[in-house]
Amino acid sequence: MPASSGEGPADERTLGRSVAFGSELALAIELSHKAGQIQMDRYERLERIEAKGPRDVVTEVDHLCEALVMNSVRERYPNDAFYAEEIGEVAAAGDGESDRVWIVDPLDGTVNYANGIPFFCISIALIAAGRPVAGVVYDPTRDETFAGAIDGPPLRNGVPIRVGRKERLEDLVVTLAVGGRGTARKRREAVKSIRAHRSMGSAALTLAYVACGRFDVYAQGAGISAWDVAAAGLIAERAGATVTSLDGGPWFDISRPAKKWSCLAAAPGHHAAMLEMLK
Numbered sequence: 001m002p003a004s005s006g007e008g009p010a011d012e013r014t015l016g017r018s019v020a021f022g023s024e025l026a027l028a029i030e031l032s033h034k035a036g037q038i039q040m041d042r043y044e045r046l047e048r049i050e051a052k053g054p055r056d057v058v059t060e061v062d063h064l065c066e067a068l069v070m071n072s073v074r075e076r077y078p079n080d081a082f083y084a085e086e087i088g089e090v091a092a093a094g095d096g097e098s099d100r101v102w103i104v105d106p107l108d109g110t111v112n113y114a115n116g117i118p119f120f121c122i123s124i125a126l127i128a129a130g131r132p133v134a135g136v137v138y139d140p141t142r143d144e145t146f147a148g149a150i151d152g153p154p155l156r157n158g159v160p161i162r163v164g165r166k167e168r169l170e171d172l173v174v175t176l177a178v179g180g181r182g183t184a185r186k187r188r189e190a191v192k193s194i195r196a197h198r199s200m201g202s203a204a205l206t207l208a209y210v211a212c213g214r215f216d217v218y219a220q221g222a223g224i225s226a227w228d229v230a231a232a233g234l235i236a237e238r239a240g241a242t243v244t245s246l247d248g249g250p251w252f253d254i255s256r257p258a259k260k261w262s263c264l265a266a267a268p269g270h271h272a273a274m275l276e277m278l279k
Contacts, residue, residue, distance in 0.1 A: 021134040028124040028136040035065035035122045036140030065106035101127040105227035109202030123204040125230035135231030137208040146208040154238040164213035174217035207232035211239035217266040225258040242271035
């Protein structure tokens with residue numbers, strides 16, 4: 001287990017200026033830490049790994065973490081809807097027409113996790129009126145909590161963060177996973193223009209790394225879903241990143257089907273150049 005960061009229970013004081021969604025954000029942080037404990041308790045001791053697709057797997061930890069979050073959210077907010085990677089969409093307890101939806105990836109980076117690679121996380125976001133308003137990405141291996149709300153600052157373990165400030169394109173460290181026509185050419189040209197390209201295996205955690213300047217650019221084409229980017233995209237935006245789809249449009253649209261999302265997040269000074277390269 002990682003060493004404790006020493007933080008007490010999250011409340012509105014530890015979440016900075018966030019007021020409107022402070023209680024929801026505090027709950028998301030609490031649940032992400034509980035899910036992280038489940039992940040670390042079973043890390044490299046999995047009993048069951050199942051193939052979910054040609055390039056993806058699911059473990060008992062995915063299901064345990066998802067159930068933990070859903071049950072706790074529904075106990076606190078029974079009229080909110082729920083949308084998660086493994087269970088799909090669950091209507092609100094009332095009429096199912098709630099404009100508040102919790103979007104959860106219970107274990108982003110499952111392939112990494114199943115192979116003992118310590119780069120994975122849990123992602124929890126609250127959507128209200130069609131947009132992310134609170135989000136948490138928790139990495140239990142480093143005991144790092146990335147959190148943000150639409151009315152508060154982006155934080156890592158309670159400390160404000162911001163995107164990188166590099167001036168030259170050739171100094172950027174990026175992660176690129178782009179598809180479509182000319183994929184090889186796009187990647188080749190982009191990689192020639194920057195310092196280094198890394199592929200980490202967890203979209204949410206990589207995008208959170210853009211928010212704190214560890215990565216300068218995150219770009220991924222179709223193949224990701226709402227639960228991959230809902231929380232981290234909000235945190236990155238609050239940290240000063242420009243976040244769009246790969247065609248330059250809005251990055252978040254809850255009506256978009258799973259696996260049909262794309263995302264480009266970068267510091268404002270480099271976003272346009274990266275968008276032009278990858279379109």
